[in-house]
Amino acid sequence: MRIIAGFIEPQDGSILWKDTCIFKNLGIFQQQIQYMGHQNGIKHHLTLYENCQLSSMLVKNKPSPSIINKVLEQTGLSSFKHIKARQLSEGQRRRFVLARLLLNPAPFWILDEPLSSLDSDGQHLFYGILNQHLSHHGIAVIATHQNCEVSHPMKTIYLGLPYDT
Amino acid sequence: MIHDLLYIIYYEMRETLDQAFTWLTPLLFFIIVVCLFPLACGPDPVLLTKMAPGIIWVAALLSIIISIGNLFRTDSEEGFLDLILLSHYPLSLLVFCKTISHWLTHCLPLVLISPLLGFLLHLSFQKECALVVTLLLGTPVLSLMGSIGAALTVGIRRHGLLLPILIMPFYIPVLIVGSATILAEAESVSGYYAMMGAFMLLSMAFAPFLTGAALRIGVTQ
Amino acid sequence: MIFWMSQKFLSPKAFYTTTTHFLPWIITGVVLCLSYGLIAGLFIAPADYQQGDGFRIIYVHVPSAFTAMAIYFVMASSAILVLVWRIKIAAICMSSSAAIGASFTFLALITGSIWGKPMWGTWWVWDARLTSVLILLFLYLGFIALQSVIKETQHKDRAASVIALAGAINLPIIHYSVVWWNTLHQGATISKLDTPSIDPSMLYPLLSMIVGFMLFYLLILLLRMRNQILLREIKTEWVKEVLL
Numbered sequence: 001m002r003i004i005a006g007f008i009e010p011q012d013g014s015i016l017w018k019d020t021c022i023f024k025n026l027g028i029f030q031q032q033i034q035y036m037g038h039q040n041g042i043k044h045h046l047t048l049y050e051n052c053q054l055s056s057m058l059v060k061n062k063p064s065p066s067i068i069n070k071v072l073e074q075t076g077l078s079s080f081k082h083i084k085a086r087q088l089s090e091g092q093r094r095r096f097v098l099a100r101l102l103l104n105p106a107p108f109w110i111l112d113e114p115l116s117s118l119d120s121d122g123q124h125l126f127y128g129i130l131n132q133h134l135s136h137h138g139i140a141v142i143a144t145h146q147n148c149e150v151s152h153p154m155k156t157i158y159l160g161l162p163y164d165t
Numbered sequence: 166m167i168h169d170l171l172y173i174i175y176y177e178m179r180e181t182l183d184q185a186f187t188w189l190t191p192l193l194f195f196i197i198v199v200c201l202f203p204l205a206c207g208p209d210p211v212l213l214t215k216m217a218p219g220i221i222w223v224a225a226l227l228s229i230i231i232s233i234g235n236l237f238r239t240d241s242e243e244g245f246l247d248l249i250l251l252s253h254y255p256l257s258l259l260v261f262c263k264t265i266s267h268w269l270t271h272c273l274p275l276v277l278i279s280p281l282l283g284f285l286l287h288l289s290f291q292k293e294c295a296l297v298v299t300l301l302l303g304t305p306v307l308s309l310m311g312s313i314g315a316a317l318t319v320g321i322r323r324h325g326l327l328l329p330i331l332i333m334p335f336y337i338p339v340l341i342v343g344s345a346t347i348l349a350e351a352e353s354v355s356g357y358y359a360m361m362g363a364f365m366l367l368s369m370a371f372a373p374f375l376t377g378a379a380l381r382i383g384v385t386q
Numbered sequence: 387m388i389f390w391m392s393q394k395f396l397s398p399k400a401f402y403t404t405t406t407h408f409l410p411w412i413i414t415g416v417v418l419c420l421s422y423g424l425i426a427g428l429f430i431a432p433a434d435y436q437q438g439d440g441f442r443i444i445y446v447h448v449p450s451a452f453t454a455m456a457i458y459f460v461m462a463s464s465a466i467l468v469l470v471w472r473i474k475i476a477a478i479c480m481s482s483s484a485a486i487g488a489s490f491t492f493l494a495l496i497t498g499s500i501w502g503k504p505m506w507g508t509w510w511v512w513d514a515r516l517t518s519v520l521i522l523l524f525l526y527l528g529f530i531a532l533q534s535v536i537k538e539t540q541h542k543d544r545a546a547s548v549i550a551l552a553g554a555i556n557l558p559i560i561h562y563s564v565v566w567w568n569t570l571h572q573g574a575t576i577s578k579l580d581t582p583s584i585d586p587s588m589l590y591p592l593l594s595m596i597v598g599f600m601l602f603y604l605l606i607l608l609l610r611m612r613n614q615i616l617l618r619e620i621k622t623e624w625v626k627e628v629l630l
Contacts, residue, residue, distance in 0.1 A: 005247075005251075007247065007250065007384055007385070008385050009540075011540070027255075030250070030251045031251075031253050033251065035247055035251060037244060037247060038244070039242075039243060039244025039247075040243065040244055041243065041244040041245050041247055041248045042243060042244075042245070043176065043180070043243060043245060044239075044243060045179060045180045045183045046176060046179075050176070053172075054172075054173070054176060055248060057169045057172060057173065058173075058248055058249070058251075058252040058253070058254065058259075059251075059252060059253050060166075060169075060253040060254070313548075313552060317532065317545050317548060317549060320541070321535050321536060324535050327528075327531055327532060327535055330524070330527065330528045330531055331528040331531070331532060331549060333524065333528075334521050334524045334525050334528065334553070334556070334560065335552065335553075335556050335560075337521060337560055337563065337564070338556070338559050338560055338563035341563045341564070341566070341567045342563060345567065345570055375548065375552060378469075378548060379545070379548050382541065382544040382545050382548065383541070383545065385538060385540075385541045
């Protein structure tokens with residue numbers, strides 16, 4: 001997944017986005033993606049609200065406070081708005097990543113094990129957000145061990161042992 | 166844009182200042198190392214005056230090289246480094262902001278306390294002024310060049326003292342010019358300051374790009 | 387021309403097969419140059435009027451110092467090839483050269499020190515040139531340390547290239563600041579570690595030794611590179627054939 005996101009260069013082969021190799025102009029490609037990896041990308045010493053602000057600042061997005069509040073409410077985090085991220089549980093931090101996906105729109109989502117650390121409510125929330133993204137002509141590449149309940153056309157690639165039955 | 170960058174610097178500084186441990190220990194290390202020299206070499210004021218610029222500069226060097234190793238550590242652990250790499254702002258700019266915040270929280274305290282240490286080592290007032298100015302001009306260079314090393318070692322666990330070994334040779338010119346400026350006579354000193362200024366401007370121009378390149382190389386896990 | 391070179395040298399396999407033919411020639415070259423240099427330099431050339439027979443150490447000191455600098459230059463050039471064009475052979479060249487360069491630097495320091503004893507009476511003196519060579523040794527050792535810590539090949543090559551390049555850019559700055567530092571803190575009677583205006587009977591053996599050392603470096607470099615190629619490509623067919 002990190003290769004697709006452009007963090008690592010492939011030993012062989014190439015990755016094409018809109019018919020051009022992403023490594024020809026990595027900046028342009030990376031401005032159009034949102035990446036969700038094993039780590040949350042959350043600053044532990046800042047509050048959730050500040051984390052939202054910071055992540056938006058990095059992508060030159062300026063959401064108004066009302067939008068941030070709305071997103072936090074949608075992900076069920078509004079009561080934790082002003083609590084430092086280090087005091088939250090892993091599930092809550094994972095939901096913050098979902099909030100970040102909502103807050104900073106991008107056409108291409110690269111999600112690595114997005115359902116890990118999420119309880120069933122969180123998973124439900126994730127599918128809601130994903131479907132919303134897909135309805136707005138977004139694409140997503142997801143690596144997961146679970147079956148994906150998505151109401152949009154999808155292509156599944158199974159990675160495993162060659163002689164798996 | 167400037168507003169955003171200032172916010173980023175502010176958040177970085179808050180991270181360091183949040184726990185006193187992070188910014189206080191390099192400062193204490195600096196003070197302790199300086200105090201070790203009179204203990205080791207004897208309290209003779211003449212000897213100490215001669216050695217003082219060197220002692221303070223070396224101690225500052227050691228303190229900075231140790232603290233700069235952690236520049237990207239928390240970002241790497243929190244997965245925030247990915248966000249920095251994906252940012253719409255140029256990587257070198259963000260790296261430069263981080264280095265500025267490092268300089269403000271780690272190097273500026275050293276500069277501010279150096280007159281006191283110079284006094285302990287029997288430096289004259291004039292030389293103390295020179296000391297402060299050279300540290301002011303020299304510590305940004307140390308931060309900037311150290312950030313290249315920090316970026317190179319970002320993914321490596323338990324790299325121990327690799328960073329000091331890598332970066333110390335690059336610190337040597339700054340050390341030489343910095344300590345020589347303090348010992349210099351008044352007439353020729355402006356040339357030395359010019360050289361220090363040149364080092365600072367050169368490193369400000371080139372180091373962030375090298376650090377950005379090194380970061381992209383280092384983020385492979 | 388470049389196309390021909392790239393065919394012969396660019397891929398690890400091509401490099402391995404091409405250099406197999408070179409080795410005997412290089413060994414001959416090394417033996418010839420070193421024997422002429424040593425015999426002419428140590429026995430035939432007349433004693434220096436100022437330094438007596440002690441000056442003969444330059445036949446080892448100057449070539450080692452020259453080779454040490456040249457090797458760093460080779461490493462820096464390979465680093466550029468790795469970072470810009472991602473050439474694997476250049477990375478192998480760079481990592482193989484590092485230990486050789488460090489050894490020659492160390493040799494230069496030791497011989498410089500041995501030269502110093504009869505000349506200045508001390509084993510070590512902080513003059514500009516020796517100090518620069520010492521810092522060069524630190525640069526080499528830092529490079530080797532970085533290489534040994536990183537396990538993953540591509541990461542290792544590129545990180546090491548960055549440090550090699552940074553070192554090469556800084557090397558002139560370091561050298562000039564050390565020279566300047568030396569003039570500032572001029573100790574007492576340090577006669578410069580210079581060869582006096584040099585008579586041809588002394589010069590030709592010296593040049594021959596320099597060439598001999600460079601060829602020796604080339605020889606060891608090729609041997610190490612071939613070894614590393616075999617190690618890196620161990621899973622491929624042609625290596626399995628070679629090893630059998």
